[in-house]
Amino acid sequence: MNRDVAGLRLGLFGFNCSSGRTYATLPESWDASWENNLALAQRADELGLDCLIPIARWKGYGGDSNPNGSSFESIAWACGLLAATRSVDVFCTVHVPLHHPLVAAKQMATADHIGRGRLGVNIVCGWNEDEFRMFGVEKQEHDARYAQGDEWWSIVKRVWAGEDRFDHEGVHYTLRRVEGAPRPYAGRPLRMMNAGSSPAGRAFAIRHSDMHFDAIDIPEASIDRIAETKRLARERGRDIEVWTPVGIVCRRTQREADDYVRHVVDHVDLGAIGYLAEMKTKDGHSATDPQGRQLRSPIERRALARGSYCVIGDADAVARELARLSSAGVDGVAINFVDYLAELPFFAAEVLPRLEALGLRA
Ligand SMILES: Cc1cc2nc3c(=O)[nH]c(=O)nc-3n(C[C@H](O)[C@H](O)[C@H](O)COP(=O)(O)O)c2cc1C
Incomplete structure (x- = not known):
């Protein structure tokens, strides 16, 4: 990822999982x-996209299509892709309560050497209750998960800083004479992202992350929150980028795109969507969007991208909408398509040049 160039960064999101981010029986x-996965990553690399972001999911969401029922483990996945690409950044995703920090620190350092410094990490402190029950791990109260995240990340950073034989006495970890060479490639810590949408999640990102994924409903209504995230990080002497996940359907005409979305909605997997909504409700916590974006997002958004912001239209409309997000302060978008390999070439041929013309891509 070229961090010197301003504009809108582009990543691909969720393609290590079956059905990606789409909840439909298509x-x-x-x-x-x-x-x-390999073909898509290599295509993204050739196109100069900025990053590839997996989803760490350990079981499917049920319904008729069982979205994400099959998924590649993200650190192993990142190793394979880093070895087969040249410039795109590849993220892995770790669940704090499931990954011991010393095991994760070494696995990530290994992958970062394979990629010569191109690995990033998405730290997930949050909770998919069904997965954790599967692991036999006790559920913690919502905000306490981020306190464990603080401790987890501080340990990983000390290992990566090359501190030798230190002891750690904390709430969640008691560690003796810790060592963990090698450090990440060239001794540089990995870029870290967090996508917590609650106030506690956002505060964690402001304290620690290079990227925060915010949940955006109306871009203009998010301007102040995005600016505040950046200001609060700056006050701590840090720079943070704000990203958001985006589902894209881009076709030759607006009508074709709308027809395709109707086709997806006709096949929506209400069983899987209902299961996800039930888990989120049970996990009850406040979100940064007080109106509860997830629960009221329209069905096409939920079918196409799990409730994330969606951009649907011809290439002009898609470029315009991406520019609108950028104007709201969004630094990058993590894109999902329904069929990534089939849809990326048209997006690349038609939308990337428009983003260049708008000054959003070099
Ligand atoms: C871009 C993005 C990537 C995410 N990746 C994962 C993931 O791989 N695994 C996971 O369990 N949750 C993932 N999440 C969920 C968040 O990390 C977070 O747990 C969730 O939004 C709940 O937020 P909260 O913990 O602040 O309540 C992701 C969310 C977004 C927006």
């Missing part, structure tokens, strides 16, 4: 085979 649902 024949063209994303087949997350290794061959498809």
